[in-house]
Amino acid sequence: MNDSDSPANVTKEALADLLDRHGGDPERWPEAKRAQALALVEADAEAQRLHAEAKALDAALDALPTPPMPSRLPHRVLDALPRDFAEVVLDWFGASFWRPVSFALAPLVVGFALGNAQQEGTGDLEDAVTLLAFSEVQVFDLAED
Amino acid sequence: MARVQRKDREAFSVLLGRHGTAIHAFVFRFTGNASDAEDLTQETFLRVWSRAGTWEAGRVRFTTWAYRIARNLCIDAWRTRQGATADAEVDVDELAGDSPSNDAGRVRRALEAALRALPERQRTALVLCHHQGWSNREAAQMLDVSVDALESLLARARRSLRKTLAPYREAQQ
Numbered sequence: 170m171n172d173s174d175s176p177a178n179v180t181k182e183a184l185a186d187l188l189d190r191h192g193g194d195p196e197r198w199p200e201a202k203r204a205q206a207l208a209l210v211e212a213d214a215e216a217q218r219l220h221a222e223a224k225a226l227d228a229a230l231d232a233l234p235t236p237p238m239p240s241r242l243p244h245r246v247l248d249a250l251p252r253d254f255a256e257v258v259l260d261w262f263g264a265s266f267w268r269p270v271s272f273a274l275a276p277l278v279v280g281f282a283l284g285n286a287q288q289e290g291t292g293d294l295e296d297a298v299t300l301l302a303f304s305e306v307q308v309f310d311l312a313e314d
Numbered sequence: 315m316a317r318v319q320r321k322d323r324e325a326f327s328v329l330l331g332r333h334g335t336a337i338h339a340f341v342f343r344f345t346g347n348a349s350d351a352e353d354l355t356q357e358t359f360l361r362v363w364s365r366a367g368t369w370e371a372g373r374v375r376f377t378t379w380a381y382r383i384a385r386n387l388c389i390d391a392w393r394t395r396q397g398a399t400a401d402a403e404v405d406v407d408e409l410a411g412d413s414p415s416n417d418a419g420r421v422r423r424a425l426e427a428a429l430r431a432l433p434e435r436q437r438t439a440l441v442l443c444h445h446q447g448w449s450n451r452e453a454a455q456m457l458d459v460s461v462d463a464l465e466s467l468l469a470r471a472r473r474s475l476r477k478t479l480a481p482y483r484e485a486q487q
Contacts, residue, residue: 189469192444225483226476229425230444232418236348238338238355243330245352246359250323 179205185219193223315376319366330359333377336446337384343441344388345395346430354391358384378456385438385456392434421482428478436471439464 179187184206191197195207209216317325337358342351361383369379429437435457442453454464 186469189472190465191450191468192472222476222483223472226472226479227444229421229479230440230475233343233422233426233429235339235342235445236351238335239352242338242352242355243327243334246330246334246356247323247327249356249360250326250363 179209181209181213181216181219184209184216188219188223193220193225193227315366315369315371318363319369321363321366326359326363329362333380334359337380340381340441340446341384341388343429343445344385344437345391346426350391350395354384354387357387361387374455375452378452381442381456389434417482417485421479424478424482425475428475432471432474435459436467436474439467440471440475443468 179202183202187198187202187206191199195203198206210220211217315325315329318329334355338351338355341354341358342348345351345354358380362380365383369376429440432440438457439453442448442456443450448456450464450468451461454461457464457467459467
């Protein structure tokens with residue numbers, strides 16, 4: 170607790186300090202000092218001048234213009250939020266009807282293509298194995314040499 | 315916030331709706347520039363999203379944590395832009411919609427300049443307590459100082475700004 174807040178008699182110096190710390194609005198003054206401070210203001214011309222100065226400063230500060238928050242700002246903030254992988258994927262799927270359909274059909278198409286290619290490849294291999302099986306095999310007997 | 319920590323975009327959207335305006339106002343009051351305020355508010359919330367896992371419930375209030383992020387970004391931007399205040403003055407004039415030649419305009423411009431010239435901690439303390447309506451205790455927690463130290467920052471800031479306004483008050487009397 171500082172001097173201006175202590176429950177002693179309010180002097181003009183204490184009032185000046187109280188006004189510096191809390192401003193001119195008695196509602197913001199410490200309750201313990203409020204009544205005494207107001208009594209002093211009512212009774213003393215110098216105290217009245219100090220209070221008037223404090224209120225004038227408050228009024229001047231209140232009169233400073235503050236722009237309202239632009240209505241676009243919340244949207245701007247929400248749009249700028251970083252997105253995680255799941256959100257990006259969900260958004261991609263949600264963008265059109267054909268995206269999830271094409272994604273679901275993709276394995277089918279890929280499977281068909283691979284199966285087809287493998288079948289052709291297996292045929293060539295089988296031919297090669299058959300030719301090898303029925304061809305004459307020359308066996309060199311090293312011992313005869 | 316627990317749902318945001320689990321990367322729930324809907325919960326994050328609610329959080330943005332609940333705190334966006336106040337954080338944007340804080341950042342604007344700090345930078346004095348509408349364009350910077352928009353960019354820095356966006357960056358603040360992107361960091362809230364990416365660092366949500368580091369926030370511990372019960373240890374620090376969400377608002378304190380989020381404002382600390384905003385403040386750190388403002389300090390970085392402030393250092394980068396230090397000295398380049400012309401844009402900010404134009405913004406403030408445009409927002410008020412009045413001519414800088416009238417008395418109210420001159421007072422406003424002088425106060426804006428004085429606010430920007432305050433040391434960073436004094437400015438943050440004043441913006442939090444005056445403009446954002448935080449209690450001195452909450453602001454002290456955000457700035458990680460004692461309540462007495464916070465009130466000392468506020469006192470110096472107010473004295474400095476009152477000096478700025480004094481010539482205009484004398485001219486009016």
